[in-house]
Each structure stands twice: as C-alpha cells, then as structure tokens.
Amino acid sequence: MLDWESIFATRSSRMRASEIRELLKLLDRPDIISFAGGIPDPALFPDAEFKTAYADIFSGPSVGAALQYSVSEGYLPLREWLVGEMAKIGIPCEAENILITSGSQQALDYLGKLFLSPNDTALVTWPTYLGALQAFNAYEPNYDQLTPGGNRTPAAYQETAAKAGGRVKFAYLSADFSNPTGETVTRTQREALIDMADEMDIAIIEDGAYQSLRFNGDAIPPILALEIARKGTINETRTIYSGSFSKTLAPGLRVGFVVAAMPVIRKLVLMKQAADLHSSTINQMAICHVAERGFDRQVDKIRSVYSQRRDAMLKALETHMPDGVSWTRPEGGMFVWLTLPVGMEGAALLAKSLVTAKVAFVPGKAFFADGSGANTLRVSFSCANETMIEEGISRLANLIRGEILAKVA
Amino acid sequence: MLDWESIFATRSSRMRASEIRELLKLLDRPDIISFAGGIPDPALFPDAEFKTAYADIFSGPSVGAALQYSVSEGYLPLREWLVGEMAKIGIPCEAENILITSGSQQALDYLGKLFLSPNDTALVTWPTYLGALQAFNAYEPNYDQLTPGGNRTPAAYQETAAKAGGRVKFAYLSADFSNPTGETVTRTQREALIDMADEMDIAIIEDGAYQSLRFNGDAIPPILALEIARKGTINETRTIYSGSFSKTLAPGLRVGFVVAAMPVIRKLVLMKQAADLHSSTINQMAICHVAERGFDRQVDKIRSVYSQRRDAMLKALETHMPDGVSWTRPEGGMFVWLTLPVGMEGAALLAKSLVTAKVAFVPGKAFFADGSGANTLRVSFSCANETMIEEGISRLANLIRGEILAKVA
Incomplete structure (x- = not known):
C-alpha cells in the first residue's frame, strides 16, 4: 500500500480535524442542551x-x-x-x-x-x-x-x-x-x-x-x-x-x-x-x-428572534454565573464568549459537562492561532429557545461553580 | 493604490485567463456555428x-x-x-x-x-x-x-x-x-x-x-x-x-x-x-x-443523441476535409480532435474562421502543458444538430483547404 503521508504536499500536515465539526454530532442527542453549533435556526428558514x-x-x-x-x-x-x-x-x-x-x-x-x-x-x-x-x-x-x-x-x-x-x-x-x-x-x-x-x-x-x-x-x-x-x-x-x-x-x-x-x-x-x-x-x-x-423582512424576523435569545442568555448568565466568570455583551450575531478563571480548561469542562450538566459548548482554545485561551468558551444562542437557554446556562453555571469551589478547596 | 501584484502569492502568476472560457462568449452570436464549447446540450437536461x-x-x-x-x-x-x-x-x-x-x-x-x-x-x-x-x-x-x-x-x-x-x-x-x-x-x-x-x-x-x-x-x-x-x-x-x-x-x-x-x-x-x-x-x-x-434512462437518452451527432461529424469530416488533416474517431464523449498539417496554426485559423467561415472551435495549443500542439484543434459535437454539423464542418474544411493551397502556392 502507498505510504500516502509520504507523497502528500507539505501543507497537508496542517489539515486537522475540527473540534467544532466533531461537536456538531452532539446536536442530535436529545438529552443534551447544545450551545455548541454556530448554525442558524432552521425554523427561521424562508x-x-x-x-x-x-x-x-x-x-x-x-x-x-x-x-x-x-x-x-x-x-x-x-x-x-x-x-x-x-x-x-x-x-x-x-x-x-x-x-x-x-x-x-x-x-x-x-x-x-x-x-x-x-x-x-x-x-x-x-x-x-x-x-x-x-x-x-x-x-x-x-x-x-x-x-x-x-x-x-x-x-x-x-x-x-x-x-x-x-x-x-x-x-x-x-x-x-x-x-x-x-x-x-x-x-x-x-x-x-x-x-x-x-x-x-x-x-x-x-x-x-x-x-x-x-x-x-x-x-x-x-x-x-x-x-x-x-x-x-x-x-x-x-x-x-x-x-x-x-x-x-x-x-x-x-x-x-x-x-x-x-x-x-x-x-x-x-x-x-x-x-x-x-x-x-x-x-x-x-x-x-x-x-x-x-430580504429585509427575513432579516427582521431573524433579528427579532435571535435578539430575544441573546437577551435570555445574558439574563441567565447574570443570574447564574459565579464570580470569576466574565462574558461579552454582543449587540448582534449568534455568540457570547465566556472567560473562566485562569487555570480552568474549557476542554476539560466540556468533557464533564456532557456527562453531568448535559450542556454542550465550544472550548475556546481552537480559536487562538497561538494555542492560548484554554480558559475560554463559546456559547451560541441561535438554536436554543428561551427555556432551554435558562435551563442550560443554569446547569452550566452550577458545574462551573462546583469546579471553582473544588479548586479553592 | 496598493500594488496588488506585489503582495499576491507567487502562485498567482500562473493564474491566467482561459482561452476556452473567453470563447464561450461566442456561443451567443447567432451567425456563428460553434463547436467550441465543451458543454452538454441543455435540450437534453432532465x-x-x-x-x-x-x-x-x-x-x-x-x-x-x-x-x-x-x-x-x-x-x-x-x-x-x-x-x-x-x-x-x-x-x-x-x-x-x-x-x-x-x-x-x-x-x-x-x-x-x-x-x-x-x-x-x-x-x-x-x-x-x-x-x-x-x-x-x-x-x-x-x-x-x-x-x-x-x-x-x-x-x-x-x-x-x-x-x-x-x-x-x-x-x-x-x-x-x-x-x-x-x-x-x-x-x-x-x-x-x-x-x-x-x-x-x-x-x-x-x-x-x-x-x-x-x-x-x-x-x-x-x-x-x-x-x-x-x-x-x-x-x-x-x-x-x-x-x-x-x-x-x-x-x-x-x-x-x-x-x-x-x-x-x-x-x-x-x-x-x-x-x-x-x-x-x-x-x-x-x-x-x-x-x-x-439515471440509466437519462444516460441512454444522451448517448443516443450524441452518438448520432458523433456519426454526423465523422461523416462530414470524411466528406469534406482535405488531405493532410487527420482526426480521432471517438467511441463516446463530446469531442473530436483534429491535427492540421505542421506549420498551420489553430489560433490563426480560428481568427480567420470567425470572420469568414463563421465556425468556432478551440485551438489545441492550450491543452499542451509544454505549449506545443499549435497545429491541432478541438471540435465538440454535443451542442450542434446534424444539419449544423454538416454545414459547419463543410465551411471549416473549405477554409482549411484554402489555407493549405495558399501555403503550397
């Protein structure tokens, strides 16, 4: 059999699997509340x-x-x-x-x-x-x-x-x-x-x-x-x-x-x-x-729905997140970005979260060209309704609070 | 203004306009019989x-x-x-x-x-x-x-x-x-x-x-x-x-x-x-x-029509082309490939043909990685009916015959 790696172009060594795309597979598990995907809500498609x-x-x-x-x-x-x-x-x-x-x-x-x-x-x-x-x-x-x-x-x-x-x-x-x-x-x-x-x-x-x-x-x-x-x-x-x-x-x-x-x-x-x-x-x-x-009517519809979800997410973060966690307050789009206390790892948190809190998100490290940002994570509000947002952020916040306390102890 | 060429990657110097794509624009001129395109006949789309x-x-x-x-x-x-x-x-x-x-x-x-x-x-x-x-x-x-x-x-x-x-x-x-x-x-x-x-x-x-x-x-x-x-x-x-x-x-x-x-x-x-x-x-x-x-029914339909056009083109070439011109006899596909006497130029012939014979084809040189093949050309039978094929090949053959005679004289 051909040793493919030996004849691929040098650039191919930089083509690696995407963490986000692998995570998309989780969207289908009904017991998981997912804030992981960066995709639009299909219910809003025209x-x-x-x-x-x-x-x-x-x-x-x-x-x-x-x-x-x-x-x-x-x-x-x-x-x-x-x-x-x-x-x-x-x-x-x-x-x-x-x-x-x-x-x-x-x-x-x-x-x-x-x-x-x-x-x-x-x-x-x-x-x-x-x-x-x-x-x-x-x-x-x-x-x-x-x-x-x-x-x-x-x-x-x-x-x-x-x-x-x-x-x-x-x-x-x-x-x-x-x-x-x-x-x-x-x-x-x-x-x-x-x-x-x-x-x-x-x-x-x-x-x-x-x-x-x-x-x-x-x-x-x-x-x-x-x-x-x-x-x-x-x-x-x-x-x-x-x-x-x-x-x-x-x-x-x-x-x-x-x-x-x-x-x-x-x-x-x-x-x-x-x-x-x-x-x-x-x-x-x-x-x-x-x-x-x-076009404008469609964009207005999306803005109206996503805007309410953004509001729900910011409110849930405000209500539930422990001290030491900060986040962005976007004026549009699909995402909120969380920064955890230094030393916490988004990837490790996700592994736990999928088992205990049953909430999915994207660890932030992959978004950094230098491999930093381990204590960050991305949550998307585009595909979750307000009830799911309140419930999911509450559960995630509880998990994070537990992790912070465990670190202190 | 930015000197774009100075910041493009080195590879960009090898991106040049395609002769064939420029020629596709000729397809819309109603006075031209075109054998230039390598495209399927839209009348056969399902x-x-x-x-x-x-x-x-x-x-x-x-x-x-x-x-x-x-x-x-x-x-x-x-x-x-x-x-x-x-x-x-x-x-x-x-x-x-x-x-x-x-x-x-x-x-x-x-x-x-x-x-x-x-x-x-x-x-x-x-x-x-x-x-x-x-x-x-x-x-x-x-x-x-x-x-x-x-x-x-x-x-x-x-x-x-x-x-x-x-x-x-x-x-x-x-x-x-x-x-x-x-x-x-x-x-x-x-x-x-x-x-x-x-x-x-x-x-x-x-x-x-x-x-x-x-x-x-x-x-x-x-x-x-x-x-x-x-x-x-x-x-x-x-x-x-x-x-x-x-x-x-x-x-x-x-x-x-x-x-x-x-x-x-x-x-x-x-x-x-x-x-x-x-x-x-x-x-x-x-x-x-x-x-x-x-799928099979569709492919059968296309084969049947293209096969008749291939036959018409080979027959017209046999009937009209002067000595010194040779061509392939394909068992399928969309194309016949002509080789003119050495010294004749497909590109020059096309320039004349568009004015006099009003027949379009693709000069063969662009298909050679080493820039050889100046005396070759490609004709496609996929988009022309049998009458157009007979007429177009006849006109093209007359033009080529004239060119050969002019060379001899």
Whole structure:
C-alpha cells in the first residue's frame, strides 16, 4: 500500500480535524442542551419563499440556464442586487467588484490562496474565526496577533514577519458580532486599522458574515465603507469584504460573495474558474429570487428572534454565573464568549459537562492561532429557545461553580 | 493604490485567463456555428425530473435539512447510490470511500492541493484537459509527459523530477473519451500505467467525467477497477477516481465526486471542510432524487443523441476535409480532435474562421502543458444538430483547404 503521508504536499500536515465539526454530532442527542453549533435556526428558514423560487425557475424561461454551466463571476442579477445592498451600508460599487462564492468560507480559502506563500504572515485577532485559520492553514502562513487600535507598530509587525521568512500580507477580522466573541470593532479601531494597513501596504480582509444581524445600538460603517469614504472609490481601496447568505437566508445553498477593488476580483475570478468553475447556477438564481422579494423582512424576523435569545442568555448568565466568570455583551450575531478563571480548561469542562450538566459548548482554545485561551468558551444562542437557554446556562453555571469551589478547596 | 501584484502569492502568476472560457462568449452570436464549447446540450437536461425533485424536497420532511449546513463528506444517500453505480463498473467500495465535490473540477483542485508542493512533478498527457492544468497550476508544479504504454522508464521520470526540484506525485489522465481528444486508453495501457505507478510509488488520478458516455465498442474497466482486481480492496489502491454529474444530469448544480482509498478521502474531507464546508445540501438531494429514479434512462437518452451527432461529424469530416488533416474517431464523449498539417496554426485559423467561415472551435495549443500542439484543434459535437454539423464542418474544411493551397502556392 502507498505510504500516502509520504507523497502528500507539505501543507497537508496542517489539515486537522475540527473540534467544532466533531461537536456538531452532539446536536442530535436529545438529552443534551447544545450551545455548541454556530448554525442558524432552521425554523427561521424562508422555506415557502425558496419553494416558490425553485418552482418559478422551473416554470420560467431560464430553466435551461439554471441547469447549465455559467460564468465564474456569478449570476449577474444577483451581483446587481448586491450592488444595491452594498450601497445601503456605504459601499458604492459595480457588479464588476463582486464575485459570487460557494459560501463565504470559500472566499476565505480563495483569499488565503491569492495572498499567502509559505511563511508569509497573516494578522488575525486572538481569538478569531476557526474556519479562517483552517482555510488559511492550507497555504502555510505564520500568524501574528492583530489588536485593532492596539499599540504594536507596523515596523514591529514587519520585523516579526521578515524573521519568519516572509512578509505581512493581510489583516483578517470580523468587525461586527464576530465568531467567536460576538464583539464589535469600534469606529476608531476601524479607522486605525486602515491607517496601519496603509502604512504597511497590506490588504484588509473584512469578514461580514454577521454584519446584518444587529439587534440594538448604532450600526458602524464597514471598514470597506470607511476606506471608500477616504479614497473616493472602491477601486482604490485595500479592504476586501466577504459576505454570506448563510446567516440570513440559508446555508445549504452555499452562496456567499466577495466585494473588492477590480484587480482583486479579476484575479479571484480566474482562481474560481480553475478551482470549481462557478457556484451553483440554480442556487444563485434561487437566492436572487428570494432576496429580491423579501430580504429585509427575513432579516427582521431573524433579528427579532435571535435578539430575544441573546437577551435570555445574558439574563441567565447574570443570574447564574459565579464570580470569576466574565462574558461579552454582543449587540448582534449568534455568540457570547465566556472567560473562566485562569487555570480552568474549557476542554476539560466540556468533557464533564456532557456527562453531568448535559450542556454542550465550544472550548475556546481552537480559536487562538497561538494555542492560548484554554480558559475560554463559546456559547451560541441561535438554536436554543428561551427555556432551554435558562435551563442550560443554569446547569452550566452550577458545574462551573462546583469546579471553582473544588479548586479553592 | 496598493500594488496588488506585489503582495499576491507567487502562485498567482500562473493564474491566467482561459482561452476556452473567453470563447464561450461566442456561443451567443447567432451567425456563428460553434463547436467550441465543451458543454452538454441543455435540450437534453432532465428538467421535469429536477422540477419534481425540488418540489418533493420542499413538500417532504427534509426541507429544513436541505437548507441547512451538512457534513463535508456529502449527502449519505447520494454516496450510497454511488456505491451501487461504482460496483457496476467494477469498483466495489463503501460510502466512506466517496467524497462529494462541487463538480469534478473541484476534485482536481483538491487533488492538486493535496499532493503538489511547489516544483513537484505531475505527469499529464500531451494534450490533456485544460481545466486540470489550470487547477494544478495554483500549486506550482512542473509537468512531464505521460505516455500510457510508452517507453519512458520510471527512473527517467524520477530523474527529471528530481532535477526540477521535487518528485513525481501523480499521473493524471482521462481514460475514456478524454477532453480534448475523445480517445480512449486501452486496457493494456491501463495495466502498464498501474505497473509504472507501483514502481514509482505515485498516485494515479483517473478523470472519469465522460466514462458513462460510451456509444459503441466494449467498455474497458476503469483503471481503479483494474487495480482493485489486482490488490483485493480499494483501500490498498493508489488510483483516485473523479466523476461528475455534469455530463449526465446537469452541470448547473455543481455536483461531482471522488472515489479512493480511505486515507485519501479522510484528508480530502478535512480539506473540503476548510475550503467550503460542503457542497450544496439541496442540490445533492436533488441529484440523488433524479439519479435514483432514472439515471440509466437519462444516460441512454444522451448517448443516443450524441452518438448520432458523433456519426454526423465523422461523416462530414470524411466528406469534406482535405488531405493532410487527420482526426480521432471517438467511441463516446463530446469531442473530436483534429491535427492540421505542421506549420498551420489553430489560433490563426480560428481568427480567420470567425470572420469568414463563421465556425468556432478551440485551438489545441492550450491543452499542451509544454505549449506545443499549435497545429491541432478541438471540435465538440454535443451542442450542434446534424444539419449544423454538416454545414459547419463543410465551411471549416473549405477554409482549411484554402489555407493549405495558399501555403503550397
């Protein structure tokens, strides 16, 4: 038998199983209250609207086109609809500035592929979206810690990157209600990040997957919008915005998008052509159909439900969590991020929790590029109703209280 | 403005626009008879069956699952259906040996990513599928010429690869009715290729995109089938088989698959998880629905129509082409491959043809990893009816005859 490991590319050693994906399997166990998944509540999917969309496609004149190969850039009416949406959040652009991808996960993979040669450096927050680390890992980068508004100088970043054998290529972050922390980057931090990127002459990758899921507070313009305001046109900017329909309409169709300056989009189109030709034609049409007829209504529905669940989770945390545990207070998204007393281990806690408290969550360590953050964990409120949230957080808090007491004793 | 070229990864210099994709734009000009596209005839798509499939999904209990995230491996019932199909062509395997991809193009991208470090060598035929070269190019390999059954020794290949700074990782080929030549690799050649791969300890990537489109002649077992017959089980083989529903059911859903030993599939699953999470859930369900209810009937329909078009094209070539032009006689697929007298240029001929003969085809040079083959061209019979084929080949033959005479004069 072939010794496969001996002929795999060097990058394959960085492809490892995801803790989160393994945990998803727990969702099916009825005795477990799960805050582990980062997935939308299927009860909120616009089923009826999608049913109509597919039926209309098959009854209309475009059925042949829907089933056929199509252009790598993506379905033009969908890109045109996105032009309108982007304008609403301060991002004036043309259809030529947009590439449709197979979910925004694919955008992250392609951007890693476009920028990263082995030993280049990607700046990411500690913690960051685990899927971004997994996507970038295939291109064998180093990571350095991005602290929006922090005091590391461009020169310091550049020196570290040069020592590691490459250069800084981009800063990746989710500015709104990020996965895993739920936190939002302030406007001042966004502006400072543009300054820093200008000085270092690097790209910014802005992950907008949760951008439209704001429950309260004032919207902050996307980093790309702030940069366009400075530079006059998207084609002069260095910020690459990725977005998704997975959290608003449905993830199962695998439709996301990238918005950026034309030199970037042109290269990504060639990359997509070589990598999978194009995203599903019929699904792009279906997404366009549903989005054109009621995107805002659908987003309002999701916000309303998730907002109540966020409230329930924050209230339950306030009520039940012992001293020594802190957590974020997100203004949107799907996640709350807990920090346990130093010395406690999220992974060990999960192992106990599944047996005793019967509550699932994601230990935070996997979200840290440097393997730190052992005393953190992520809970999602998107798929649990308010009763489950109160019950699950109460049980989890009791377990944590017991652990803290055992440590003290 | 950022000097993008200066921060793109080194691999990006090998991402260039595809001649074929640019040519696809010509298909819409009504005065041109096009043999250029390598796409299926949309008139043969099983529209009604897909309409029913999507309607059934939305009326059934799985609508939530259809719109939700799903496992990276792919939809289990579809993988189980494929297990049955593979058994019919001599490839006994389990669902665990199958990964669903977003078209077989994605399988080629992932296999390049899995095996190729920069300067490794991929063996490909001269000519080969252009999309394979494009997919592999992102991983910066060298190419060497694969001649199934030819007399290059493993030692010679290995020496050339070592000089180029890497090692031979795999041999890629399409064994049945390949794109672009339409030719089939004989059983003896397939067996010789397994011998060679065993000796070199490399993988074989067998592109089965056209495998089921045989019109006449006896089917030859896939290379993977021949290797399983030798080694007893798929998990001991080195052949990785990629397949597609794009030529049989419809390309617009982007559903393909890889069949291989479990160590390969396990690694590809991790890669897919990091790169795009999974292929569209709803489309995998729709493909499964249509395949389970009438895959063979659909394939029979396509074979019957394409077979008549192949006959018409071979007849027209026989009738009209001048001496000095030769062509393949495929037993299936979509393509015939023409070789013009040495010194004639397919690209120059196309430029003239679009103006005078008003016939489109693909110049062959792009299919050669070494840039040779200037005097070759590919014509596809999949999307033209018999009248168009007779007329188009007649016009093309007249143009070629004129060119040959002009050269002699």
